[in-house]
Amino acid sequence: MSEKKRIIFHLDMDHFYTAVEEREHPEYKGKPVIVGADPKGGAGRGVVATSNYEARKAGVKSGIPISRAWKLCPEAIYLPPNFPLYIKVSNEIMDIARKYADKFEQWGIDEAFLDVSSKVKDYAEAEALAKQIKHEILAKEQLTCSIGIGPNKLTAKIASDYQKPDGLTVVKEGEVERFLAPLPVRKLLWVGRKTEAKLKALGINTIGDLARYDPAVLTETFGVMGTQMHLMARGIDRSEVEPRTEVKSISHETTFEEDTDDADTVLKALDALSEEVCKEALNQSLFFKTVTVKVRYENFETHTRSKTLPFMTNRQQDLKKTAKELLQAYLRHDRKIRLIGVRVSSFVKGEKQKTLA
Numbered sequence: 001m002s003e004k005k006r007i008i009f010h011l012d013m014d015h016f017y018t019a020v021e022e023r024e025h026p027e028y029k030g031k032p033v034i035v036g037a038d039p040k041g042g043a044g045r046g047v048v049a050t051s052n053y054e055a056r057k058a059g060v061k062s063g064i065p066i067s068r069a070w071k072l073c074p075e076a077i078y079l080p081p082n083f084p085l086y087i088k089v090s091n092e093i094m095d096i097a098r099k100y101a102d103k104f105e106q107w108g109i110d111e112a113f114l115d116v117s118s119k120v121k122d123y124a125e126a127e128a129l130a131k132q133i134k135h136e137i138l139a140k141e142q143l144t145c146s147i148g149i150g151p152n153k154l155t156a157k158i159a160s161d162y163q164k165p166d167g168l169t170v171v172k173e174g175e176v177e178r179f180l181a182p183l184p185v186r187k188l189l190w191v192g193r194k195t196e197a198k199l200k201a202l203g204i205n206t207i208g209d210l211a212r213y214d215p216a217v218l219t220e221t222f223g224v225m226g227t228q229m230h231l232m233a234r235g236i237d238r239s240e241v242e243p244r245t246e247v248k249s250i251s252h253e254t255t256f257e258e259d260t261d262d263a264d265t266v267l268k269a270l271d272a273l274s275e276e277v278c279k280e281a282l283n284q285s286l287f288f289k290t291v292t293v294k295v296r297y298e299n300f301e302t303h304t305r306s307k308t309l310p311f312m313t314n315r316q317q318d319l320k321k322t323a324k325e326l327l328q329a330y331l332r333h334d335r336k337i338r339l340i341g342v343r344v345s346s347f348v349k350g351e352k353q354k355t356l357a
């Protein structure tokens with residue numbers, strides 16, 4: 001049975017946070033702009049979320065310490081992230097792109113896969129469609145994006161990164177292996193720095209080197225991931241474009257060893273639960289607005305109370321403070337508590353971590 005031919009787009013916004021900031025503040029245009037932690041004159045402890053292309057020329061990239069950015073580019077405009085704005089813009093862009101796809105999958109705050117197989121009959125039509133999407137995003141949002149087109153998600157994702165900013169790269173079926181071969185293995189989706197170092201030790205630098213390597217040895221060295229990497233190096237990826245199943249809430253609860261009416265004990269446990277919940281939200285790049293606490297008294301009577309914050313957050317201090325406020329009413333000297341829980345919901349998604357290794 002022959003497999004149905006697919007045409008997949010990967011769309012990724014150019015220097016997303018800083019591009020949005022430049023749009024909102026035209027006076028920043030042409031100057032280096034960095035969004036991230038407060039540099040505090042070089043003593044700041046956080047990292048760079050992103051930088052525009054002017055700042056990148058000075059070596060400032062996502063993820064480097066903000067103190068290092070300050071050394072490299074003290075003259076840049078430093079801005080704290082404005083997540084509500086980026087998320088609003090992201091939602092608008094996704095709504096534009098979604099219309100063009102048979103199947104749509106948002107991946108992180110500024111990128112998405114589109115399966116357009118039934119919308120176009122060949123790669124020429126696909127290219128025209130991609131231009132139309134880029135045009136609509138530019139017209140409505142005054143922002144540029146880069147689109148990669150290929151027969152599968154893997155190829156499309158690597159192609160969107162190939163010519164940035166404002167790029168459009170088409171890799172037709174049959175050209176995939178030749179397109180991938182000269183690129184560094186790092187470009188493969190799941191190859192992190194550790195794996196890259198191990199591959200280098202085997203003399204594998206490019207995706208082509210990996211494609212030619214003995215798959216049995218790769219499987220022996222890296223397990224299932226080795227098999228997977230070899231397939232990817234040859235441009236094989238059958239995964240479907242599919243909307244992710246959404247996480248609706250994150251919660252943790254704890255039952256006390258002994259029922260208690262001691263406020264300290266209860267509040268300490270509440271803080272620990274808040275920390276757990278926050279860590280999970282951070283891991284999944286989720287920001288929440290609604291906080292709910294749950295209390296079960298010794299007689300199993302159970303109550304919940306919620307509060308929706310006026311802003312989105314995934315900061316521990318916000319959750320701890322709100323959870324504490326909500327719980328106060330349940331702390332009574334005449335009733336012992338058996339269980340407490342903390343839940344967060346009303347999510348919006350931030351940028352996803354892209355490497356597994």
Ligand code: DCP
Pocket residue numbers: 012013014015016017018048049050051062063109110164165351
């Ligand atoms: N981001 C972040 N921390 C990182 C990486 C990214 O906070 N380590 C945020 C800021 C970016 C946004 O996610 O603007 C999108 O990430 P990308 O990796 O797509 O990077 P950019 O869009 O900034 O740049 P590019 O033009 O290279 O895509």
Ligand code: CA
Pocket residue numbers: 012013014015016110
């Ligand atoms: Ca981007």
Ligand code: CA
Pocket residue numbers: 012013108110111
């Ligand atoms: Ca991205």
